[in-house]
Amino acid sequence: MAKAANVFRKATVELLLIQLSAIEKTAGVVVKSYRDYSSTTNPSKTQAQVATASGTSQPVISALENGRKIPPDPLLANILTNVGLPPAAAAPGPLALAELLRYIRDQRENLKQLSRHFP
Secondary structure, X not given: OHHHHHHHHHHHHHHHHHHHHHHHHHHHHHHHHHHHOOOOOOOOOOHHHHHHHHOOOHHHHHHHHOOOOOOOHHHHHHHHHHOOOOOHHHOXXXXXXXXXXXXXXXXXXXXXXXXXXOO
């Protein structure tokens, strides 16, 4: 019985990680769309331009946009600001993108730690 419960728990953790990855990739598309968006007040930018303005490297921007890795909070805030996304406190809606990305990063880490407890 305990073995079946562990198999169920492992499967649940794996499913949650897959769902978080899908949400992270969607959020990355939003970040990319803001970076690519061009208007008279907000010209489109390259990943390298955003990276330089944010104090990081282009691969960090690429990883965020492709849903591979969410950077630490201060850097994440700089990146989102530099692509034209509003700060979390000023963002409309129940959950700002920055808060969503933080949640995904934290939950992924929690689920990875939890999965280490299964035999």
